[in-house]
Amino acid sequence: MTIYVKSKQVVIPGEPLAYGRYEYQGPIYIVRQRIYSKVIGIVEIEDKKKLILIPLKGKYMPREGDIVIGKIVDVGLTGWTVDINSPYKAVLPVSEVLSRPTDAVKLDLSKLLDIGDLIVAKILAFDYTRDPLLTIKESKLGKITKGTLVEITPVKIPRVIGKKGSMINLLKNMLHVELVIGKNGRILVVGDDPLMEAWAVMAIKKIEREAHIPGLTNRIKKFLSKVKTDKKAGLSSQGNISGVKRVK
Amino acid sequence: MNDKSELIISKIKKETILSLLRKNERIDNRALDEYRKIQITTGLIGKANGSAIVKLGDTTVITGVKIQIDKPFPDTPDRGIQIVNAELIPLASPIFEPGPPGEDDVELSRVVDRGLRSAEIIKLDELVLIPGEKVWAIFIDIYALDYGGNIIDAAALASVSAILTTKYNKAVIENGDVRITDEQVPLPLGSIPVFVTIAKIGDKLIVDPSYEEELVMDARITFVIDDNNNITGIQKGHPGTFTYGELIEAKNLAIRVSKELREKLPSVHNE
Amino acid sequence: MSGEKPVKLLDEKGIRTDGRKPNELRPLKIQVGLLKNADGSAYIELGRNKIIVAVYGPREAHPRHVVIPDRAIVRCRYHMAPFSVDERKSPGFSRREIELSKVIREALEPAIFIEEFPRTAIDIFIEVLEADGGTRTASITAASVALADAGIPLKDLVAATAIGKINGQLVIDLNGLEDQYGEGDMPIAMMPSLGQITLLQADGRFSGEEFEEGLKMAINAIKKIYRIQKEALKKRYLEISKEVLESE
Numbered sequence: 001m002t003i004y005v006k007s008k009q010v011v012i013p014g015e016p017l018a019y020g021r022y023e024y025q026g027p028i029y030i031v032r033q034r035i036y037s038k039v040i041g042i043v044e045i046e047d048k049k050k051l052i053l054i055p056l057k058g059k060y061m062p063r064e065g066d067i068v069i070g071k072i073v074d075v076g077l078t079g080w081t082v083d084i085n086s087p088y089k090a091v092l093p094v095s096e097v098l099s100r101p102t103d104a105v106k107l108d109l110s111k112l113l114d115i116g117d118l119i120v121a122k123i124l125a126f127d128y129t130r131d132p133l134l135t136i137k138e139s140k141l142g143k144i145t146k147g148t149l150v151e152i153t154p155v156k157i158p159r160v161i162g163k164k165g166s167m168i169n170l171l172k173n174m175l176h177v178e179l180v181i182g183k184n185g186r187i188l189v190v191g192d193d194p195l196m197e198a199w200a201v202m203a204i205k206k207i208e209r210e211a212h213i214p215g216l217t218n219r220i221k222k223f224l225s226k227v228k229t230d231k232k233a234g235l236s237s238q239g240n241i242s243g244v245k246r247v248k
Numbered sequence: 249m250n251d252k253s254e255l256i257i258s259k260i261k262k263e264t265i266l267s268l269l270r271k272n273e274r275i276d277n278r279a280l281d282e283y284r285k286i287q288i289t290t291g292l293i294g295k296a297n298g299s300a301i302v303k304l305g306d307t308t309v310i311t312g313v314k315i316q317i318d319k320p321f322p323d324t325p326d327r328g329i330q331i332v333n334a335e336l337i338p339l340a341s342p343i344f345e346p347g348p349p350g351e352d353d354v355e356l357s358r359v360v361d362r363g364l365r366s367a368e369i370i371k372l373d374e375l376v377l378i379p380g381e382k383v384w385a386i387f388i389d390i391y392a393l394d395y396g397g398n399i400i401d402a403a404a405l406a407s408v409s410a411i412l413t414t415k416y417n418k419a420v421i422e423n424g425d426v427r428i429t430d431e432q433v434p435l436p437l438g439s440i441p442v443f444v445t446i447a448k449i450g451d452k453l454i455v456d457p458s459y460e461e462e463l464v465m466d467a468r469i470t471f472v473i474d475d476n477n478n479i480t481g482i483q484k485g486h487p488g489t490f491t492y493g494e495l496i497e498a499k500n501l502a503i504r505v506s507k508e509l510r511e512k513l514p515s516v517h518n519e
Numbered sequence: 520m521s522g523e524k525p526v527k528l529l530d531e532k533g534i535r536t537d538g539r540k541p542n543e544l545r546p547l548k549i550q551v552g553l554l555k556n557a558d559g560s561a562y563i564e565l566g567r568n569k570i571i572v573a574v575y576g577p578r579e580a581h582p583r584h585v586v587i588p589d590r591a592i593v594r595c596r597y598h599m600a601p602f603s604v605d606e607r608k609s610p611g612f613s614r615r616e617i618e619l620s621k622v623i624r625e626a627l628e629p630a631i632f633i634e635e636f637p638r639t640a641i642d643i644f645i646e647v648l649e650a651d652g653g654t655r656t657a658s659i660t661a662a663s664v665a666l667a668d669a670g671i672p673l674k675d676l677v678a679a680t681a682i683g684k685i686n687g688q689l690v691i692d693l694n695g696l697e698d699q700y701g702e703g704d705m706p707i708a709m710m711p712s713l714g715q716i717t718l719l720q721a722d723g724r725f726s727g728e729e730f731e732e733g734l735k736m737a738i739n740a741i742k743k744i745y746r747i748q749k750e751a752l753k754k755r756y757l758e759i760s761k762e763v764l765e766s767e
Contacts, residue, residue: 010756012749013667014675014712027672038632038672040752056756057670059577087577087639128637129588155670213760351621354614362722469719479730482705482721487628489715492734499730
């Protein structure tokens with residue numbers, strides 16, 4: 001049993017990581033007991049027996065239960081087509097938007113959601129044979145009415161959240177903003193002060209760029225310490241995402 | 249429109265092919281290094297200078313050779329012209345679409361052309377009439393008539409056979425001008441190439457894949473062998489892979505099998 | 520193969536027209552991620568060849584009926600700019616470009632985990648800006664890097680080169696003159712970590728022994744090219760690391 005790489009090393013597709021029976025996580029493949037990376041990424045070694053491969057780039061592949069931020073790109077007769085920043089376009093049926101029964105003939109869907117509208121949605125179903133199915137009927141889901149949208153490569157989203165939410169809380173507390181994080185690489189920043197929103201976007205972009213370098217949390221803290229915040233502009237506490245509205 | 253369902257092989261059929269191969273057997277009872285039945289008929293098309301129809305198992309291909317006098321290409325004023333054009337027409341299979349030549353037609357044309365040219369089957373430098381002005385142009389047109397697998401080898405056999413039996417009117421230079429005589433002569437011939445296509449299925453190499461074997465194969469490779477056992481062309485096709493060892497094995501297999509295939513070709517004065 | 524040789528391809532000391540020894544590669548430079556719109560991109564200079572490659576995907580395919588239910592389709596477009604060659608080339612697609620698009624696709628596809636993206640397309644666009652012999656193999660080398668840069672899962676990179684024969688001597692990496700006036704040309708592409716050859720063509724005349732010898736020479740050269748591909752991919756992330764750690 002041998003490990004060929006060092007922890008925090010950048011690896012490329014086809015690069016052998018280890019030989020032998022190890023626990024592993026991430027996009028790897030095994031040929032005759034040799035463990036290879038499938039992508040360009042960072043490998044972390046836990047306790048000398050688990051290999052964790054974190055991709056540095058990649059498309060968002062939909063998964064049931066994921067919260068995503070989507071953009072309406074087409075209005076149909078019974079629902080909408082939604083771009084979720086994935087190789088697969090998603091479908092949002094009207095039954096997953098309104099709780100009341102609907103008369104499809106009488107309803108002009110574009111009055112509820114129109115092309116260009118942004119939504120926070122949840123993926124109800126996806127199995128590769130059909131397009132992903134979305135809903136916005138649950139709490140905290142709905143149409144986005146204000147805020148700034150920032151898009152990063154989806155594989156870096158976990159870094160924006162941080163271990164046990166450490167990074168996202170850092171951003172929320174230091175900048176007094178709310179963040180809605182879509183697993184599909186899209187993040188909604190909502191704050192009372194547009195300047196704070198801009199700082200959040202910069203911080204998020206910095207996280208994306210430097211995700212592979214140790215000490216990220218401290219660097220972001222240092223970066224944000226330059227920001228002068230208006231202590232009066234407190235936002236409503238968690239549980240109330242002010243940029244997202246239920247569609248009725 | 250083309251019928252894609254013909255491109256899908258049933259799982260049962262695929263399993264049968266694979267399990268037979270594990271015992272070194274094939275679904276049509278051939279050995280791994282055996283070609284299907286080959287029938288070559290030459291001289292059918294009166295208006296062509298040369299022609300050949302080849303039936304290789306269920307694959308039928310016709311090649312016609314037409315010769316005319318043309319201006320040479322500017323960068324080769326002292327060489328004749330050889331142009332190969334192949335088409336997989338919808339007549340031959342539900343999987344071929346009508347329309348301009350696609351990548352398969354183009355690949356076939358170019359692989360056959362290169363194989364013929366590198367062996368120098370036609371000695372193009374002996375086809376000059378007035379350098380820079382008039383040379384013989386040899387048009388080799390290949391049409392698939394029935395697609396049953398391994399079109400490359402069938403097309404090559406048809407083209408070589410047509411070339412070997414081509415006759416055209418000899419031309420002489422008189423008073424600085426070209427005069428066509430009544431004397432019928434064959435083309436000036438060099439080395440005769442034989443094309444051997446090998447398919448890789450799993451870890452087995454099989455010669456002359458049939459249509460169903462092509463649907464299952466991982467990759468294919470064609471070797472062009474001249475009459476000195478030299479390689480004058482190679483084309484790997486299909487998105488699969490070969491190891492170094494497999495390539496050496498394939499090369500040796502191709503050279504060995506080319507000898508039998510060569511015997512099937514018509515002799516020059518056959519008609 | 521043209522007729523007359525206007526130049527001596529190999530001098531008495533066995534040195535080639537550009538000063539190289541038979542076993543020497545031309546200078547090779549690869550730049551990664553230079554295009555903003557593409558999901559992955561690479562630029563290669565090999566001798567006087569200059570080729571840019573952009574990869575888009577996996578993404579929705581248009582027209583939609585070309586997709587395959589259980590895997591991605593891979594499409595490749597190899598094109599030479601009209602100004603890339605000595606005599607201006609017409610802008611359309613020649614038969615040579617059609618064939619090369621096919622063989623290049625077949626050289627790269629075996630390296631891609633296409634089953635992970637059903638019903639999508641992966642598009643590879645290759646534009647030759649300046650050509651001097653060996654454009655198909657240089658394109659494969661660059662395209663493989665662009666695929667990795669796009670975050671597409673790969674079994675391995677694909678590296679490629681060509682063997683030639685001049686004055687009866689086997690040489691590696693033919694330049695334009697050698698390609699035109701030499702006695703043989705054998706392009707080869709391989710996944711180096713796995714030892715799997717994905718492209719093999721030949722033109723001209725090789726004996727059985729020359730074929731074996733040539734393959735071995737090519738495999739050695741491919742290993743050198745692979746190291747350069749690897750460095751180019753890691754370079755970007757290592758540069759960012761350096762920048763960040765130095766500023767602390």
